[in-house]
Amino acid sequence: MQNTGSFKLRGIVNTMANLSRTDKETSSGGLVTMSAGNYGRSFAYMCSELGVRAKVVMPLTAPQNRVDIIRSYGVDVEKLPSSEMIARVDRCVAEEGMEFMHPFDDPRLIAGHGSLGLEILEDLPDVDVVVVCCGGGGLLAGIAAALKLSGNEAKIFGVEPEGACTMYLSLKEGRAVSKPDAKSIAGGLAPPFAGKLTYSIVKQHVEKVVLVTDSEIIDAVRTLYQNGIVAEPSGAAALAALRCNKIGDVAGKKVVLTISGSNVSPVELSELLK
């Protein structure tokens, strides 16, 4: 129910308030980012609010309605194969003078997302367990840092799709890794690499990253729908993990689940839940 339909705006507002080039007029190139959808959408919204020139580089798999929404904010969209996206962004920075905004591995972004953790503490200071959907790890890192650095002792779990388990693999290998074939119905949870910064924060503060299947995610979407809430697959992963007993013993405990996004149309949802 967040403005722009996902938590992404939290981090983006904080990042844009702290841009290295403080005078927007001299930032002739504008801002560029890469995103499958929700980050791009919130990014486009803020760029439009601030009157900043911007471009979003999107994978070929991005749904047309996401592209249309971003363009409707007056932001440029380029669709490319995933393997070419980073190179394109590099050229925007080097040749067009654009400033790159990383969709998750940016301390200002992570701090902004951490506001969600602070809100949890306001509502439920004696929370026992927090379960957070994990894509690049920005939200997970932000919430974990907010809680732990506030001195809270709640256990924090991240949830990734089995087919896009970059953070899970990173924790196993002791460094941020990439998984070029990362794939899931939960597109927002499937960037092909874990962030270096997000990995280091997750390693320090998160209990465990658990995995769920795409069909477990879809069941969770259905459950939320039946309880009156529209959630996109990426947003339902935390519930999926809890329902499928991946989180361990939570009987009688105070558990907070993030429903991180709801950007899914009625038609998309019908297809999913067929």
Next chain:
Amino acid sequence: MCCSRIALADVKAAGARIRGHVHNTPVMRCSNLDSISNLQLQFKCENFQKTGSFKIRGALNALKLVCQKWAREERRPAVVTHSSGNHAQALAQAARWCGLTAHIVMPHTSPAVKQDAVRAYGGHITLCDPTEKARKEAATQIMQRLEPNAVLIPSSNHIDIIAGQGTLAVEFLEQVPQLDAIVGSIAGGGMMAGICIAAKALKPSIRLIGSEPKNADDCARSLAAGRIIPNASPPVTIADSLAVSVYDIPWPVLKSHLEGVVTVSEEEMVTAMRLVWERMKLVIEPGAACSVAAVLSNQFRALVGPEVKRVGVVLCGGNVDLRPPALD
């Protein structure tokens, strides 16, 4: 039975009876819908209520009173009803909580999600044709079979049901004391009657407006005529929960308290459902979309005039199959 027998005290007693079993549902805002309507809208989210609609309030209140009445008997009664769906689910669940058996007559056109839910709550279903007459006849047959150990609990036409539904207005005014008006959908009239009794007693200046589909506008026509004029034939509307006509117990309350009834088209309800889905991320059924459509309409603005700003809208339920034909 006259509706002047229900007072705020009955509603408050109902509140005490059902507290802890039903949710005090949240009230939500939406800046998008505020700018479309040029109003300050407050949405009471009964789509989040136990069993997915407000009906559990009345059902549980009624059954707790049944248990009280039968406490000294050795046998427990079965409870019987006929319902398009939401009351059926609510009664089945309330019966399970109270240790009673529920026999539910449902029209075969009830959405699958509602029929499945009734079964899951332990209710015994008998399907019938989608007419008032068929529903009543089937329920009567079951009553005859189970008498004397059976109690009929209708979906709206019962003072304990109406008192239970009124608890939602008590909460609403506690949550948003500055409401200028409350808008709610009308089928049998139980919900709005309960809201009228409670809200007027708590805030006499409050304005109360009903909403109905144009295709099921018996209350609007009845108010205009000053007497009950039921829908002539089973209404054809996506708002399956609003098909029945106003009953005789709620009627006098609605007649004396409602300022008017706004009627909306099928398209307006679909638009409202889509807006609530897309902007508020809430799943609501067409019966609830009816109230949203009403406050977005010119009819509403013309009815209440410019002084009304803070409008409470009851999102009465969220029990909808994923593929209602309209959203395709």
